Amino acid sequence: MSSAELHPDDVAGLGNRLAGELVAPGDELYDQYRHVWNGMIDRRPAIIARCRSSDDVVAAVNFARTHGLLLAVRGGGHSFAGFSTCDGGMVLDLSAMRTVQVDPDHRVARAQGGVTWAVYDAATHAHGLASTGGLVSTTGIAGLTLGGGIGWLQRRWGLACDNLLSAEVVTATGEIVRASESENPELFWGLRGGGGNFGVVTEFEFRLHPVTDVIGGLMLFTADRAGRVMRAYRDYVSACPDELTTWLSMVTAPAADFVPAPMHGRPALAVLACHCGDPADAEAALLPLRDLQPEVDLIGPMPYPQLQSVLDEDLPPGVRCYLKSGYTPALTDSLIGVIAEHTSAMPSPASTFDFHHMGGAIARVHDRATAFGDRRSAFCFNIVGVWDQAEDDDANLAWVRSFASALTPFDTGGVYVNFTAEDASVQAAYGDEKYGRLKALKQQYDPTNLFKLNQNVIP
Numbered sequence: 130m131s132s133a134e135l136h137p138d139d140v141a142g143l144g145n146r147l148a149g150e151l152v153a154p155g156d157e158l159y160d161q162y163r164h165v166w167n168g169m170i171d172r173r174p175a176i177i178a179r180c181r182s183s184d185d186v187v188a189a190v191n192f193a194r195t196h197g198l199l200l201a202v203r204g205g206g207h208s209f210a211g212f213s214t215c216d217g218g219m220v221l222d223l224s225a226m227r228t229v230q231v232d233p234d235h236r237v238a239r240a241q242g243g244v245t246w247a248v249y250d251a252a253t254h255a256h257g258l259a260s261t262g263g264l265v266s267t268t269g270i271a272g273l274t275l276g277g278g279i280g281w282l283q284r285r286w287g288l289a290c291d292n293l294l295s296a297e298v299v300t301a302t303g304e305i306v307r308a309s310e311s312e313n314p315e316l317f318w319g320l321r322g323g324g325g326n327f328g329v330v331t332e333f334e335f336r337l338h339p340v341t342d343v344i345g346g347l348m349l350f351t352a353d354r355a356g357r358v359m360r361a362y363r364d365y366v367s368a369c370p371d372e373l374t375t376w377l378s379m380v381t382a383p384a385a386d387f388v389p390a391p392m393h394g395r396p397a398l399a400v401l402a403c404h405c406g407d408p409a410d411a412e413a414a415l416l417p418l419r420d421l422q423p424e425v426d427l428i429g430p431m432p433y434p435q436l437q438s439v440l441d442e443d444l445p446p447g448v449r450c451y452l453k454s455g456y457t458p459a460l461t462d463s464l465i466g467v468i469a470e471h472t473s474a475m476p477s478p479a480s481t482f483d484f485h486h487m488g489g490a491i492a493r494v495h496d497r498a499t500a501f502g503d504r505r506s507a508f509c510f511n512i513v514g515v516w517d518q519a520e521d522d523d524a525n526l527a528w529v530r531s532f533a534s535a536l537t538p539f540d541t542g543g544v545y546v547n548f549t550a551e552d553a554s555v556q557a558a559y560g561d562e563k564y565g566r567l568k569a570l571k572q573q574y575d576p577t578n579l580f581k582l583n584q585n586v587i588p
């Protein structure tokens with residue numbers, strides 16, 4: 130249904146029922162609220178329901194369902210694929226629902242569905258506590274957790290979804306239900322990796338861990354040493370402790386003071402690290418990396434929320450982005466060759482190739498315990514095309530696609546759902562058994578596929 134078919138009285142009725150605001154084309158704030166993080170996505174919803182409470186969410190869901198509106202649910206608005214907006218339908222926007230309550234005695238945080246990691250980390254850090262969250266602080270806790278949630282604490286305490294204790298969900302019929310190990314356990318299973326398929330999560334309850342400062346940051350190596358460093362890295366991570374989470378990233382070195390001038394604007398290999406254990410153990414854990422004598426070594430102690438935001442400036446809202454992703458079991462010599470070849474031809478200095486080391490606590494969770502797709506692969510990789518101008522779209526899309534084809538022989542065929550925009554990859558992301566279970570859950574909670582703008586499980 131388009132905006133023209135929505136009766137103004139009905140829209141006004143919804144506006145009156147909401148404690149939050151209803152924003153429509155022509156309203157002063159419409160452009161501000163319709164935009165999402167990825168500048169490639171430019172859509173014009175008929176209405177944006179800026180919810181302030183679970184009751185608002187119920188009203189918005191009921192309105193979208195009864196009026197046959199296409200419904201997009203927005204937490205932090207960081208979906209690469211632009212799932213949290215739409216043309217002509219309703220955006221159910223939770224970004225005004227940003228409260229986090231921390232219970233330090235029980236080490237639990239309750240966060241509303243529109244909270245970003247910056248807000249969450251600040252609230253938990255005040256109590257010397259944290260749980261795994263995304264690597265860029267402007268990202269929403271909602272989409273990231275529902276898809277899985279890769280972050281700095283993952284090898285010690287699992288993915289973001291592994292720290293989820295319960296969730297409050299508004300279902301497609303407008304009911305408010307709770308999901309946990311003891312209440313609606315199958316729904317709880319599906320929420321931990323199955324994305325936004327089953328309803329709108331209005332509150333997340335997370336288990337917290339003692340984290341104050343971490344030893345973290347970045348090392349940079351010149352690209353001519355990338356092969357040698359990657360081979361050393363492969364041996365290094367095979368034995369590194371769970372307290373240490375690292376990733377490799379092929380980047381373009383910035384013209385910053387901390388970078389030697391000859392490296393400015395040149396391809397470089399970054400190693401990023403976070404040690405969240407006893408600081409006395411961190412030096413020994415990092416020594417093999419330091420022995421590689423990086424040109425830049427900025428790894429040191431810092432408050433955890435600071436590490437959580439060091440990448441924010443590199444990925445600001447409004448940049449154009451296209452990515453492809455996968456898992457690989459090993460960093461083989463031939464794979465290193467392909468990475469070196471394709472990253473030497475990055476058309477944009479803002480693009481990266483990221484190689485996340487998984488394992489640790491992620492792999493110790495039983496594969497069937499949550500819907501998350503792949504807990505066994507050692508590495509998750511991500512070809513991230515990032516650029517500014519629309520005229521550069523073709524070159525950047527072509528680079529990501531050709532790099533992804535070259536990586537096909539090395540990947541498992543699966544993908545992390547939060548790093549994909551392709552419908553065709555959803556079943557492969559979960560594998561047949563989990564996908565079948567997700568389908569049955571979808572049939573139970575959303576048989577008409579009201580929540581279809583996501584990595585969609587077809588009921």
Ligand SMILES: Cc1cc2nc3c(=O)[nH]c(=O)nc-3n(C[C@H](O)[C@H](O)[C@H](O)COP(=O)(O)OP(=O)(O)OC[C@H]3O[C@@H](n4cnc5c(N)ncnc54)[C@H](O)[C@@H]3O)c2cc1C
Pocket residue numbers: 166201202203204205206207208209211212213223242243262263264265267268269270271272273274275276277278279280324325326328329330331444547548582583584
């Ligand atoms: C700059 C950047 C950095 C990133 N870094 C990481 C990272 O470190 N680790 C990682 O794992 N991923 C990362 N991602 C990917 C990220 O996990 C996904 O893009 C995720 O979907 C973003 O969540 P969001 O709430 O911000 O997005 P949105 O665009 O708001 O939503 C994404 C999806 O989740 C659904 N959804 C959102 N809120 C709710 C809700 N309350 N209830 C039900 N469904 C909801 C939406 O309908 C949509 O399908 C990053 C993405 C970006 C753009």
